[in-house]
Amino acid sequence: MFSVQQAQSIILDSVQPLKTTETVTLNESVGRILAELVTSNLDFPYWDNSAMDGYGVKFDDVVNCSPENPITLKIIEEIPAGVKPKKIVQSGQACRIFTGAMLPSGADTIIIQENTQKIDDKVLILLPPKFPKAFVRHQGDFYQAGHALLTPGIRINASEIAVLATAQCPQVKVYCRPRVAIFSTGNELILPSESLQPGQIVDSNQYALGAFVQRQGAISIQLGIVSDNIERLEEKISLAINSADFVLSTGGVSVGEYDYIEQILSELGGEILIRSIAIQPGKPLTVAKFSNGCIYFGIPGNPVSALVSCWRFVQPALKKLSGLKKSWKPNFIKAKSCQLLESKGQRETYIWGQLKLVDGEYEFELAGGSQNSANLINLAMTNALAILPVGTTMINAGESVLTMLIDC
Ligand SMILES: Nc1nc2c(c(=O)[nH]1)N[C@H]1C(S)=C(S)[C@@H](COP(=O)(O)OP(=O)(O)OC[C@H]3O[C@@H](n4cnc5c(N)ncnc54)[C@H](O)[C@@H]3O)O[C@H]1N2
Ligand code: MOO
Numbered sequence: 001m002f003s004v005q006q007a008q009s010i011i012l013d014s015v016q017p018l019k020t021t022e023t024v025t026l027n028e029s030v031g032r033i034l035a036e037l038v039t040s041n042l043d044f045p046y047w048d049n050s051a052m053d054g055y056g057v058k059f060d061d062v063v064n065c066s067p068e069n070p071i072t073l074k075i076i077e078e079i080p081a082g083v084k085p086k087k088i089v090q091s092g093q094a095c096r097i098f099t100g101a102m103l104p105s106g107a108d109t110i111i112i113q114e115n116t117q118k119i120d121d122k123v124l125i126l127l128p129p130k131f132p133k134a135f136v137r138h139q140g141d142f143y144q145a146g147h148a149l150l151t152p153g154i155r156i157n158a159s160e161i162a163v164l165a166t167a168q169c170p171q172v173k174v175y176c177r178p179r180v181a182i183f184s185t186g187n188e189l190i191l192p193s194e195s196l197q198p199g200q201i202v203d204s205n206q207y208a209l210g211a212f213v214q215r216q217g218a219i220s221i222q223l224g225i226v227s228d229n230i231e232r233l234e235e236k237i238s239l240a241i242n243s244a245d246f247v248l249s250t251g252g253v254s255v256g257e258y259d260y261i262e263q264i265l266s267e268l269g270g271e272i273l274i275r276s277i278a279i280q281p282g283k284p285l286t287v288a289k290f291s292n293g294c295i296y297f298g299i300p301g302n303p304v305s306a307l308v309s310c311w312r313f314v315q316p317a318l319k320k321l322s323g324l325k326k327s328w329k330p331n332f333i334k335a336k337s338c339q340l341l342e343s344k345g346q347r348e349t350y351i352w353g354q355l356k357l358v359d360g361e362y363e364f365e366l367a368g369g370s371q372n373s374a375n376l377i378n379l380a381m382t383n384a385l386a387i388l389p390v391g392t393t394m395i396n397a398g399e400s401v402l403t404m405l406i407d408c
């Protein structure tokens with residue numbers, strides 16, 4: 001049995017980032033991983049422009065003015081945003097200018113209109129600027145043409161899309177989304193729409209894992225429910241490993257009569273990397289690698305075990321597969337536990353609850369009800385897992401505990 005750390009390393013070492021790319025529009029690029037270096041031949045700001053509504057002047061003309069001794073300048077032109085100035089501002093002159101409008105030659109400073117008084121075609125400057133070039137946004141202040149703007153391997157979010165638009169990149173090259181096949185195994189499973197017979201269970205894992213995969217920005221290929229039948233399972237597993245980068249199946253990985261997954265993975269030529277991990281819940285996670293590069297995650301059937309396995313092990317692997325350069329780690333946060341947290345101490349134990357910021361300090365509130373890997377009910381509406389290391393059997397209320405944020 002591997003430790004959580006060992007299992008994480010084995011899994012990450014077995015994953016190779018995807019190389020295939022596609023070109024998408026800006027709107028389609030949200031959440032995708034950039035696959036090219038983005039540069040621009042434009043400076044940003046594109047040209048000197050005004051940061052305020054007011055008057056463009058020469059600093060030397062107005063530096064000594066005051067409310068008692070205002071300076072009068074002649075207004076030679078009005079420059080709204082989007083218009084190229086026609087005139088050059090000379091000494092004794094000003095241009096009326098608005099936020100974002102191009103600064104004309106000759107003007108080097110903006111006086112905000114609150115500090116002026118307009119009389120016909122003249123303006124009185126009542127207060128001097130605080131410094132030369134006040135309220136001017138200079139060409140190239142934020143970015144100079146030719147430098148790297150965005151580097152490959154980053155996730156494209158709102159702020160990166162703004163940069164791409166500004167750099168006039170209407171299309172962008174991104175890595176293809178990882179493809180993840182998902183299916184549930186078990187004779188007892190039915191669809192949410194079917195009528196429940198004694199002994200049966202509604203398949204919730206398929207939907208939970210589908211949601212998890214989609215929130216990762218990957219494509220989920222839902223392959224339904226497979227009964228605990230060796231031939232059926234072999235067929236489905238073969239199909240899955242040939243149509244996806246990762247396969248997530250749930251159930252059939254423990255030691256029971258109907259737990260066939262590991263045996264089938266070996267028969268199909270998979271190299272078994274992991275059989276079990278010292279984690280609670282999620283101990284029987286089975287991981288195999290196939291010669292086509294596909295990684296198979298045989299995930300325990302208990303619904304909480306299934307999601308904890310995804311958050312703790314599949315999520316970092318999917319991030320690496322996706323082409324994300326910065327190695328991704330779960331969001332670990334230290335918090336004060338509000339309740340007594342208990343573990344048998346033999347496996348790294350993950351306890352679900354709510355992480356809250358109270359008066360600037362994180363607090364972990366244990367979920368009400370039983371901490372049982374079949375209890376999918378009280379897992380809902382939690383946002384974090386408290387982690388008790390191997391050897392720790394309790395953390396008292398008020399003591400510090402490491403937690404892991406669940407954000408998908
Ligand atoms: N003798 C032992 N028994 C078990 C051990 C063990 O070490 N020795 N390990 C336990 C642990 S820990 C786990 S976790 C489970 C793992 O079980 P399997 O992966 O083999 O899954 P199943 O046996 O098929 O089902 C377990 C449980 O989960 C429910 N389930 C299964 N699939 C779904 C689904 N798609 N949606 C909702 N619920 C599902 C199923 O009905 C069972 O209750 O094994 C322990 N046993
Ligand atoms: O490890 Mo199992 O996942 O406790 O129920």
Ligand SMILES: [Mg+2]
Nearest residue numbers: 252254256259
């Ligand atoms: Mg079983």
